[in-house]
Amino acid sequence: MDRPIRVLVAKPGLDGHDRGAKVVARALRDAGMEVIYTGLRQTPDQIVNAAIQEDVDCVAISILSGAHNTLLPKVVKLLAEQDASDILVVGGGVIPDEDIPFLKENGIAEIFTPGTPTSVTIEFIKANVNR
Amino acid sequence: MFDKGKMAQVSEGLEKFNEKTKSMLAKNPERLEKFVSGSGDEVKGLYTPADLEEFDYSDIGFPGEYPYTRGVQPNMYRGRLWTMRMYAGFATAEESNKRYKYLVEQGSSGLSVAFDLPTQIGYDSDHELSEGEVGKVGVAIDSLADMEILFDGIPLDKVSTSMTINAPASVLLAMYIAVAEKQGVSSDKLRGTIQNDILKEYIARGTYIFPTEPSMRLITDIFEYCSKDVPLWNTISISGYHIREAGSTAAQEVGFTIADGIAYVEAAIKAGLDVDTFAPRLSFFFNAHNDLLEEVAKYRAARTLWAKIMKERFGAKNPKSMALKFHTQTGGSTLTAQQPENNIVRVAIQTLAAVLGGTQSLHTNSKDEALALPTEDSVRVALRTQQIVAHESGVTNTVDPLAGSYFIEAKTKEIMDKAMEYITKVDDLGGAPKAIDQGYIQQEIMDAAYYYQKEVETGERIVVGMNKYQIEESAPKDLLRVDPIVGENAKKKLADLRANRDNAAVEEKLAALRTACEGSQNVMPVIIEAVKVYATLGEICGVMRDVFGEYQQSVNL
Amino acid sequence: MNIEAKLLEGNKRAVARLITLVENKDEAAFELLKKLHNKTGNAYVVGITGPPGAGKSTLTDKLVKRLLDEGKKVGVIAVDPTSPFTGGAILGDRVRMTGLSTHPNVFIRSMGARGSLGGISEGTSAAIKVLDIYGADYIFVETVGVGQSEIDIVKNCDTTVMVMVPGLGDDIQAIKAGIMEIGDVFAINKADRDGAKKTAREINAMLDYSSKDWRPPVKMTIAMNNDGIEELFEGISEHRNYMASTGLFETRRINNTKNEIVELVKHRVLEHLFDNAYNEQLINSLSVNIVKRETDPYTACDEIMHNIKKN
Incomplete structure (x- = not known):
């Protein structure tokens, strides 16, 4: 049986803008995935714990506050400490292009910048989860 | 007719x-x-x-007269142009102070302070959750010391300042009053606004701290305090901007904002305040999106509805209670990361919309804001956009020039009717706080947002440069960046502050604050005392968190 | 990863992986459940059900916290509807329990109903067992809360808490008697709202007609404020003690298990039915013929049964 892909949509830090996260969550559901949405104000610790308990295939992080260079690598690091590096980590929000190489070096598989159609995100996740 | x-x-x-x-x-x-x-x-x-x-x-009447459809002043921009008030703030108080002086030099007529997320959520720069966030989306203010630097060389009796602060608005207002006092300016001379609209935080913006009831108490405490001690201050900016940014329609922007306004008026009346005393100091904050004609109709609809509601529902007698004054910001969500120069054009259209719609104050976004805070150069163009519309376009020569247009009048009525449906629905659910509790408002906005996204992705709705007329482009250069050292330095400053202030006095004032919070006395005087002895924002909000608890989010997807 | 070893150590990743495997009917995973069956039976399973918006998740969050204060280990399974069209789901209950994510003694798992109308799939039953093996003292199962899910949950838990909300007055009349009977404890949440006392009266009135020995307590709660949680927990404990002292605890578990094995067999037979390509072909052609009026559904059924027995 082809089981649904499970994705954790997470809002780390203090950023309260959740329109994008919610739109992506719905789009992922419409594409047949099971989406766990964390809500706002998540610490990297909370995100990783949720990812592990929910046994997700992908963690999709939405951040618009400029704190991405701190928070995204932290999530990747904590996942590694829990032996969970097989979980795909992607991000989106207000993230300048010039920060993307740094984020990719730190284990984020892809960054979806403003204007990316949800179909692109969906296809990437489908193609890159480790199953 | x-x-x-x-x-x-x-x-x-x-x-x-x-x-x-x-x-x-x-x-x-x-x-x-x-x-x-x-x-x-x-x-x-x-x-x-x-x-x-x-x-x-007679349905729309004359400008400056009930129901204010045509504008809140009889001669609008012939008397005085709208305030060109550019939202600014980043990194440190020193840098932000510099930016404020630059903006004033370049012709902006009012200050608008952007605070960073830790400040907006009542955390000091050294809190665990502040990691990576200090100074990123606004200026970091941990104590009165930072506030003094922020307004250094800026005479508070000569400027009007808008502060985008909500949950801890009481604290930042207290700091502003304290800084003014040090300058020798008494609080009755201070002019400005605090956003102070907690309901929209729950709905769309997310920088809440406390649950609904204590938050409303803080808001009405501010209404009461200012009505006596800071009479020229706008105590709230009831906001539709963020509701629209979250994806709502124009009618929802008006409907839900006014529903929030109704909740605030009801809370103030319940707290024993007289409507004609506090209502003249209520102000609003709307968005300006690209459909110019729809936006103009929207502002006219909002003014008309508010006037009617204040008169008929709340029995207001003072004309100032019925006149809806508003600030506008051009829509951030309309900006594209692709071909950023196009954003200058979008902002120009949105500026026209706000001006033709009769705004009292305007912030225009810069072209690079899809990706970062604006540089000096890009913010200057945004300011010039307002100045060009003001002095070169002719639209300021006469009041409400689009009135009488068959389309505009029909659209104004259409939005009014639609907005009223939403207001009624919220009323049926028991008012805005209850409607938010049940997730009704958030769900409506979410549905509209999703629908819009589908339109864009199918190409039904064209966004130039993004889903049509795209080009190959390289990453934009010279974006504003906030140095991570800002966070480190802020922590050091806090340590120094705590070592050098009168900690006994701080303890005393925080204890007094706790007592005030637990009881029903107005918290403002106590908070002012606390900020004066350099209690930090985090410490003050910490006491309030302890007494009031924290808001529990719920989610409707 | 050696799931068995890590599971018995209490490693959460192993727990999570095993739940995924059993939810997706992995053969090896079921072998493991067979092997470890004697490690199940210790957890007390509490079902939380009720209409959407009643505050089930918030209530569960508070009950869990109370148990954590006692040093207990708690598992939570939160079930949300799966879209029948896309097969996807938004699992949003975790948001209301966000503070618990990092507590060492809590395990929270969100599950999609995945086609089971009742909201309690086989996957849920299996997940309960995994959390049992993990060492949970209590397992809360929070359901979708519409239609049949209330019935299904009784068959999977030891105590069912039915969460209601004031202002549903008219809806209570509309609620079928069967559903009212499954609540072992009633919680009227958001009890600060208008109509809370009226709702309590109406529920008590309906309960007056019940012929059961156990009289479900009706507790008033305001989960958001942590009000009434202690009393609600007392109600659950009362029910637990009642069942223990009357021997009903074991009877109920036996009945639940009876139901479980019947369901497992049903599913296995259906799988077998459709696994067999010949049968699927047969069903397809029969359906075409039925619509053409060349045969009828009852005759078709006889034919299929005959084929199953043959194969």
Whole structure:
């Protein structure tokens, strides 16, 4: 049986803008995935714990506050400490292009910048989860 | 308003026109199957007097008079232009102070302070959750010391300052009052605004701290305090901007904002305040999106609805209680990361919309804001946009120039009716706080946002440069960046502050604050005392968190 | 990863992986459940059900916190509807329990109903067992809360808490008697709202007609404020003690298990039915013929049964 892909949509830090996260969550559901949405104000610790308990295939992080260079690598690091590096980590929000190489070096598989159609995100996740 | 006989003639003519058009369309189909406004409402090919059969001039009246459809002052921009108030703040108080002086030099007529997220959520720069966030989306203010630097060399009796602060608004206002006092300016001379609109935080913006009840108490405490001690201060900026940014339609922006306004008025009346005392100091904050005509109709609809509600529902007698004054910001969510120069054009259209709509104050976004805070150069262009509209476009020569347009009057009524439906629905659910509790408002906005996204992704809705007319482009250069050292330095400053202040006094004042919070005395005087002895924002909010608890989010997807 | 070893150590990743495997009917995973069956039976399973918006998740969050204060280990399974069209789901209950994510003694798992109308799939039953093996003292199962899910949950838990909300007055009349009977404890949440006392009266009135020995307590709660949680927990404990002292605890578990094995067999038979390509072909052609009026559904059924027995 082809089981649904499970994705954790997470809002780390203090950023309260959740329109994008919610739109992506719905789009992922419409594409047949099971989406766990964390809500706002998540610490990297909370995100990783949720990812592990929910046994997700992908963690999709939405951040618009400029704190991405701190928070995204932290999530990747904590996942590694829990032996969970097989979980795909992607991000989106207000993230300048010039920060993307740094984020990719730190284990984020892809960054979806403003204007990316949800179909692109969906296809990437489908193609890159480790199953 | 139109002669019955002449009206019949128009209707007849219209029928013939529609017939002729139908046969023409059969051979030459229109570009699109349906033409819709920015909010997705269908727009007809032609509007005529027939669309205003029920309309009478007394429905909209004269500017400066009930129901204020045409504007809140009799001569609007002929008397005074809107305040060009650019939202700014980043990194440190020193850098932000520099930016404020630059903006004033370049012709902006009011200050607008952007605070970073830790400040907005009541955390000091050294809190665990502040990691990576200090100074990123606004200036970091941990104590009165930072506030003093922020306004260094800026005479508070000569400027008006808007502060975008909500949950801890009481604390930042207290700091502002304390800084003014040090400058020798008494609080009764201070002019400005605090956003102080917690309901929209729960709905769309997310920088809440405390649960609903204590938050409303803080808000009404501020209303009461300012009505006596800071009478020229706008104590709240009831916001639709963020509701629209979260994806709502224009009618929802008006409906939900006014529903929030109703909740605040009810809370203030319940707290024993007289409506005509606090209502004149209520202000609003709306968005300006790309569909110029829809936006103009929206502002007119908002003014009309508010006036009616204040008069009929709350029995206001003071004309100032019924006149809706508002600040506008051009829509951030309309900006594209692709081909950023296009954003300058978008902002120009949105500026026109706000001005034709009669705004009292305006912030224009910069071209690079899809990706970062603005540089000095890009913010200057944004300011110039306002100045060009003000001095070169002619739209400020006369009041409410679009009035009488068949389309504009029909659209104004349409938005009013739609908004009223939303207000009624919220009323049926028990008012805005309860409607938010049940997730109704958030769900409506979410549905609209998703619908819009689908339109864009299918290409039904064109966003130039993004889903049509794209080019190969390289990453934009020279974006504003906030150095991570800002966070480190802020932590050091805090340590120094704590070592050098009178900690006994701080303890005492925080204890007094706790007592005030637990009881029903007005918290403002106690908070002012606390900030003066350099209790930090985090410490003050910490006491309030302890007494009031924290808001529990719920989610409706 | 050696799931068995790590599971018995209490490693959360192993727990999570095993739940995924059993939810997706992995053979090896079921072998493991067979092997470890004697490690199940210790957890007390509490079902939380009720209409959407009643505050089930918030209530569960508070009950869990109370148990954590006692040093207990708690598992939570939160079930949300799966879209029948896309097969996807938004699992949003975790948001209301966000503070618990990092507590060492809590395990929270969100599950999609995945086609089971009742909201309690086989996957849920299996997940309960995994959390049992993990060492949970209590397992809360929070359901979708519409229609049949209330019935299904009784068959999977030891105590069912029915969460209601004031202002549903008219809806209570509309609620079928069967559903009212499954609540072992009633919680009227958001009890600060208008109509709370009226709702309590109406529920008590309906309960007066019940012929059961156990009289479900009706507790008033305001989960958001942590009000009434202690009393609600007392109600659950009362029910637990009642069942223990009357021997009903074991009877109920036996009945639940009876139901479980019947369901497992049903599913297995259906799988077998459709696994067999010949049968699927047969069903397809029969359906075409039925619509053409060349045969009828009852005759078709006889034919299929005959084929199953043959194969």
